[in-house]
């Protein structure tokens with residue numbers, strides 16, 4: 274008798290849980306249906322290229338996401354990370370001029386190293402990380 278009660282209780286709980294889940298799913302569907310039709314976003318709101326990260330990323334983070342593709346292996350003659358001699362040559366003209374080249378691009382080096390949402394400070398941090406300065 275006790276076992277039967279437990280079984281009925283378990284079954285009832287299961288049914289209730291299912292009913293609840295079904296209601297939930299229906300609410301989602303309704304929310305989907307009554308969503309405003311003109312729900313569009315423009316530019317930065319959409320998470321597009323214009324978005325600048327709230328927190329500045331470290332040089333290492335920027336390097337690992339944007340610069341490593343070329344600057345680890347030295348693709349197309351890119352000065353390699355940690356290649357002191359190569360970076361000494363580059364930085365002989367000064368950090369500012371080097372940063373400007375990174376911002377605007379230089380030959381095969383794309384503007385901002387393709388990190389379109391990188392701030393100048395983040396690019397500078399990445400250059401410092403790569404050159405060990």
Ligand code: HEC
Pocket residue numbers: 335336339340341342343344348349350351352363370371372374375379380381382383385386387388391396399400
């Ligand atoms: C598509 C490949 C590529 C990517 C990605 C790339 N670079 Fe470069 N980078 C190059 C090449 C190639 C050069 C050498 C250009 C030359 O001197 O002709 C270079 C040169 C540089 C220089 C030296 C500029 C100078 O004045 O001599 C800096 C600084 C630099 N890159 C920074 C970065 C940073 C920071 C990133 C990431 C945000 C990055 N690069 C991503 C290819 C790349």
